[in-house]
Amino acid sequence: MVKRLTPPKTNNKRALFSIAHADDLILFAGGTAISLVNAGWEVAVVRATDDRWDSYELDERETIRRNKDEFDSALLNIGINQIYELGMKTDLLGDASEVELRKEFIRIIRDFKPYLTVTFDPDSYLYEDNQDHRLVGIAMAEANWAAGFDKHPNAGSKQLDPYLPIANWYFGREVAEPTHYFDVTKVFSKAVQAATHHKTMLINMARQLELKAATDQKKLDITSKVEKSPATFVNKIMQTSRAKKVKGVKYAEVFRVRDSVAIIENLAKVER
Numbered sequence: 001m002v003k004r005l006t007p008p009k010t011n012n013k014r015a016l017f018s019i020a021h022a023d024d025l026i027l028f029a030g031g032t033a034i035s036l037v038n039a040g041w042e043v044a045v046v047r048a049t050d051d052r053w054d055s056y057e058l059d060e061r062e063t064i065r066r067n068k069d070e071f072d073s074a075l076l077n078i079g080i081n082q083i084y085e086l087g088m089k090t091d092l093l094g095d096a097s098e099v100e101l102r103k104e105f106i107r108i109i110r111d112f113k114p115y116l117t118v119t120f121d122p123d124s125y126l127y128e129d130n131q132d133h134r135l136v137g138i139a140m141a142e143a144n145w146a147a148g149f150d151k152h153p154n155a156g157s158k159q160l161d162p163y164l165p166i167a168n169w170y171f172g173r174e175v176a177e178p179t180h181y182f183d184v185t186k187v188f189s190k191a192v193q194a195a196t197h198h199k200t201m202l203i204n205m206a207r208q209l210e211l212k213a214a215t216d217q218k219k220l221d222i223t224s225k226v227e228k229s230p231a232t233f234v235n236k237i238m239q240t241s242r243a244k245k246v247k248g249v250k251y252a253e254v255f256r257v258r259d260s261v262a263i264i265e266n267l268a269k270v271e272r
């Protein structure tokens with residue numbers, strides 16, 4: 001039975017979301033991010049790639065530019081203005097160094113000092129066919145403990161002080177062993193609205209579906225509709241991934257949660 005998640009009770013209201021691509025934040029955990037912002041949390045986002053190939057009939061330069069602009073405006077729309085960009089080439093993380101990426105994440109954890117980190121579940125390989133998502137999840141899960149080791153190097157020329165987040169929430173296309181869910185029903189329409197900013201990526205998504213339809217000699221003509229009004233299309237996508245996940249909850253985002261709150265409280269009691 002999965003338990004209901006709410007924003008943790010703490011004075012350090014800082015959350016760091018790590019994603020591979022511009023649209024990952026809203027599509028996988030947008031409702032949760034909005035809820036944290038609404039609860040007074042300071043939210044930062046690290047994007048690993050530059051999304052240079054995620055468009056249809058645009059060149060790389062224009063694709064990078066548009067996806068960056070749309071990413072910034074989507075985040076601004078939900079009250080997030082702290083962004084760390086790693087600028088790695090998109091769809092090539094399958095060949096990238098996990099340890100180098102981990103160093104980048106350690107640097108950002110030590111710099112931003114979050115209570116909570118949120119990223120792809122490294123153990124949810126179920127239905128995940130995107131190597132960028134996998135590497136971000138693996139490298140961030142390690143950074144979540146390695147950032148506290150004083151000899152573990154961070155990226156950049158300056159070795160920063162060790163620091164550790166207390167809570168780690170992992171999402172996925174299908175979380176293999178979910179422990180918690182966040183009820184995002186109330187903020188769902190706001191999340192959809194934010195997702196419509198990712199027009200370039202949504203058009204490409206529609207185009208990919210048209211290609212599949214063509215494989216089956218079917219005519220699907222949705223690209224022009226998505227161009228005109230991305231909301232209907234992205235609403236359907238986000239409903240599908242959130243509806244009927246938890247009994248009695250209209251829209252839920254599902255997580256595997258790890259936190260050290262109980263053990264710390266227990267040890268603090270012993271000390272008193």
Ligand SMILES: [Zn+2]
Pocket residue numbers: 020021023024130133
């Ligand atoms: Zn992605």
